[in-house]
Amino acid sequence: MPNQKKHLANYKVLLVLAGLLVTLLFSFKDDFFQASRNLEIFATLYKEINVNYVDDVNSSKLMKSGIDAMLQSLDPYTEYVPENEMENYKMKYVSTHYGGIGTSIQNRDGEFIIGEVFEGFPAQRAKLRAGDKIIAINDTLIKNKAYDNVSAMLKGPQRTTLKLRILRPGVTDAFTVSLERGEIVQPNVSYSGIIQNNIGYIRLDKFLENSAAEVRDALVEILKHHPAGLVLDLRSNGGGILQEAVKIVGLFVPANTNVVSQRGRGEERAYTYSTRTNPLAPDVPLAVLINGRSASASEIVAGALQDVDRAVIIGQRSFGKGLVQQSFKLPYNSLVKVTVAKYYTPSGRCIQALDYTHRSDDGRVDKVADSLISSYKTSSGRTVFDGSGIYPDIPQSNQKISPITRTLLSRYYIFDFATLYRNSHPEIPDAKTFRLSNEDYSNFVKFLSNKDCSYSTETSQLLTDLKAQAEKDKKIDDIRTELDAISKKLAYNKNDDLVKFKKEISEILENEICSRYHYQKGRIEQTFKYDQDLKAAENVLVDRLKLASILKGEGSYKSIGNPLALLDSQDNIQE
Numbered sequence: 001m002p003n004q005k006k007h008l009a010n011y012k013v014l015l016v017l018a019g020l021l022v023t024l025l026f027s028f029k030d031d032f033f034q035a036s037r038n039l040e041i042f043a044t045l046y047k048e049i050n051v052n053y054v055d056d057v058n059s060s061k062l063m064k065s066g067i068d069a070m071l072q073s074l075d076p077y078t079e080y081v082p083e084n085e086m087e088n089y090k091m092k093y094v095s096t097h098y099g100g101i102g103t104s105i106q107n108r109d110g111e112f113i114i115g116e117v118f119e120g121f122p123a124q125r126a127k128l129r130a131g132d133k134i135i136a137i138n139d140t141l142i143k144n145k146a147y148d149n150v151s152a153m154l155k156g157p158q159r160t161t162l163k164l165r166i167l168r169p170g171v172t173d174a175f176t177v178s179l180e181r182g183e184i185v186q187p188n189v190s191y192s193g194i195i196q197n198n199i200g201y202i203r204l205d206k207f208l209e210n211s212a213a214e215v216r217d218a219l220v221e222i223l224k225h226h227p228a229g230l231v232l233d234l235r236s237n238g239g240g241i242l243q244e245a246v247k248i249v250g251l252f253v254p255a256n257t258n259v260v261s262q263r264g265r266g267e268e269r270a271y272t273y274s275t276r277t278n279p280l281a282p283d284v285p286l287a288v289l290i291n292g293r294s295a296s297a298s299e300i301v302a303g304a305l306q307d308v309d310r311a312v313i314i315g316q317r318s319f320g321k322g323l324v325q326q327s328f329k330l331p332y333n334s335l336v337k338v339t340v341a342k343y344y345t346p347s348g349r350c351i352q353a354l355d356y357t358h359r360s361d362d363g364r365v366d367k368v369a370d371s372l373i374s375s376y377k378t379s380s381g382r383t384v385f386d387g388s389g390i391y392p393d394i395p396q397s398n399q400k401i402s403p404i405t406r407t408l409l410s411r412y413y414i415f416d417f418a419t420l421y422r423n424s425h426p427e428i429p430d431a432k433t434f435r436l437s438n439e440d441y442s443n444f445v446k447f448l449s450n451k452d453c454s455y456s457t458e459t460s461q462l463l464t465d466l467k468a469q470a471e472k473d474k475k476i477d478d479i480r481t482e483l484d485a486i487s488k489k490l491a492y493n494k495n496d497d498l499v500k501f502k503k504e505i506s507e508i509l510e511n512e513i514c515s516r517y518h519y520q521k522g523r524i525e526q527t528f529k530y531d532q533d534l535k536a537a538e539n540v541l542v543d544r545l546k547l548a549s550i551l552k553g554e555g556s557y558k559s560i561g562n563p564l565a566l567l568d569s570q571d572n573i574q575e
Contacts, residue, residue: 042066073363075339075356077325083333093240093337095209100155100184101162103128108412110144115415118184119519126179128166130516131419135174136165156181169416170423188240191524192218195534197542200227200284203524204248207240207297212247219251219280229285229541231534232301235315239296242273242324242343249304250275252286252311257346259304262324264341285547286311287537290390292398295319302390303345309380309551312540313392315533320353320389347376349386382553393550394540396533404497405505407455408448414509417447422516431522432529436510444509445498453494463487 046066050059067080081089091098102121106113114132117123136142137153156162160181167174188211191203200222202215215232222230239245246259253275261272288302288311299318305311324341342350354365373387385391401409408414421440428434467483470476476483498505507530514522528534540547548554 071336075323077321077323077337078339079337080330081335081337086333086335089335093208098155098184099158099160099181101126101128101179101181102184103154105134105147105150105154106412107147107150112142112150116515117519118186119521121184122179122182124519126177128164128177129168129419129422131169131416131422133167133169134164135167138163139165158183168423169419187214189214189218190520192222194222194225194227195231195528195538197538198225198228199538199541200225200230201233201534202230203233205237207237207242207244207248209241209244211240211244212251215248216251216280223281223284227284229287229538230281231287231289231537231541232311233289233534234294234298234302235289235291235533236293237295237298238293238319239298239300239321242297242300245297245300246273246275248301250277251280252282252284252305253279253308254282255279257304257308259346260300261344262341263344264324269341285541285544287541288313289533289537290315290318290392291533292316292319292389294390295321296323299351299390300343300345303349303351306384306390306393307346307349307376307378309378309382312394312537312547312550313390314394314537314540315392315396316398317391317395318351318389320351320387322350322352347378347384349374349376349384351386351389353388378553380551380553382551394536396536399532401508402497402501402504403455403457404453404494404501405508407453408505409508411451411453413448413451413453414505414512417444417509418512418516420447421513428513428517431514431518431525434510434514434526436506436513441502441506441509444505445495448494448498453497 046059046063049062050057064080064082071078071080087098100121101123102118103123104115104118106115112134114123114128114130114134116130117128134142134150137150140153142150142153154162158181161178162181164177164179165174166177188204188206188208189202190205191201193201195201200219202218202222204211204215219230242260249257249259255275255278257275259273259275261270263270286305288305290298290302290313294302294315295318299321302311302313302318306313322342322344323339324343325337326340327335327337329335342352344350353367355368356365359365368387373385375383375385378384382393463483463486467476470479470483511523511526514526518525540550
């Protein structure tokens with residue numbers, strides 16, 4: 001009797017397994033049929049368009065458009081990379097090396113201006129300057145050429161020569177420069193060193209190849225000074241290679257510490273990344289700076305260090321990219337980068353801010369609903385939140401520049417004045433001490449005297465829309481007096497704005513001028529004296545009691561408070 005019951009139980013199990021197997025087979029067949037059916041429809045459609053469309057069709061462009069549209073319906077990070085775009089892809093996501101002269105360029109109405117010269121590379125050694133106009137490359141005039149074409153002409157194999165025809169503002173005659181292309185390396189760590197109060201500072205701009213090694217090298221040098229603390233600046237760092245982020249966390253926390261977990265559709269996509277080596281700086285007080293453009297690998301580092309209570313996070317709420325991509329090779333030397341998983345910080349939170357899975361009927365992507373934001377606990381019991389990026393332990397206000405300053409930047413007035421300033425001033429003090437004088441600012445105001453600095457604010461646009469609607473409704477005569485009064489109050493006055501926002505404009509102008517003499521290093525050093533996020537980091541690192549209070553979740557630093565209030569105060573989410 002017991003054997004009979006056992007056989008009956010085994011028989012039932014076999015029936016259930018058989019049923020599941022049949023279901024899976026039919027499901028697989030159905031999925032396979034749907035995929036085959038859709039591919040056949042797409043191929044036939046593509047053929048018919050190529051053969052029958054009224055005008056000639058660029059078949060490659062048509063296919064690329066179709067692929068791009070299909071992938072964009074998923075998320076912005078799943079993308080197809082054809083063979084002709086592979087080098088740009090590698091520079092963006094993998095490598096920091098390329099052959100070139102070491103400049104950035106601007107396209108202004110079809111004319112090409114050197115936007116920045118990178119220190120230590122051929123353009124700088126050839127004494128080219130930001131603001132120089134490139135007229136011709138190897139005797140080929142480049143006016144009105146496509147930006148990508150001009151960029152490709154400047155790049156090329158190392159130790160190959162090219163000739164540039166240059167016109168410098170303030171100089172009457174054009175001149176020719178011959179230079180040899182070199183290996184251009186844009187480091188992941190753009191700056192490191194000791195700043196005031198014996199605080200170490202590392203600015204990490206991206207997580208491409210060797211970023212962890214660069215951080216490690218910078219940290220080794222800083223530790224020689226026995227720093228009182230360390231600031232890791234991840235502001236505006238859009239991320240990169242996940243494994244590099246794990247290695248960087250490993251510089252500060254014990255071996256075998258969970259850094260990040262990923263979960264995808266299948267078990268093969270589930271994986272936990274942990275630190276593997278002993279930390280280089282396990283005890284140095286640590287602050288991490290983030291902002292609304294800190295994304296992906298930056299959020300992995302900030303989130304992991306926050307969750308294990310190793311660092312205090314300072315700044316603005318981060319971008320909120322909790323998705324992992326993997327690249328797959330395709331025929332003809334192309335590839336596709338696919339979102340394969342979501343990642344989770346050690347406390348278990350996913351910080352993805354936009355919900356691409358549940359789009360609205362019109363295709364719009366919404367933020368994760370406030371009602372779905374959940375709280376989690378760090379190792380010491382501090383409260384942290386998922387759903388919309390990394391929330392800082394010490395929030396800092398998001399400094400927005402004024403409309404007049406945005407106008408001066410977008411129309412290159414600050415850039416062009418710095419160009420003229422460089423031509424008339426052979427040298428300036430080092431970037432940490434340089435100050436724009438009142439006389440310099442007065443000269444800038446004179447420079448703007450014949451420039452169009454007009455702008456429209458959101459309020460002005462709303463008023464314009466209101467007037468238009470009032471005209472439609474035939475109510476304009478009833479409210480004209482009130483509208484005119486509001487218009488006068490909103491009226492733009494260039495001179496008033498240049499006085500009102502003098503401090504803000506001066507700081508940005510000072511930064512642009514510093515870059516002409518001291519390059520990227522000068523840009524960064526110039527900001528130290530004005531950087532409120534950095535000042536907050538310095539203050540908490542030298543105050544060990546305050547730092548310990550935050551990391552232990554004690555007193556007023558137990559949590560950041562209401563995350564929804566922070567969401568409302570920061571307009572950081574971007575697509």
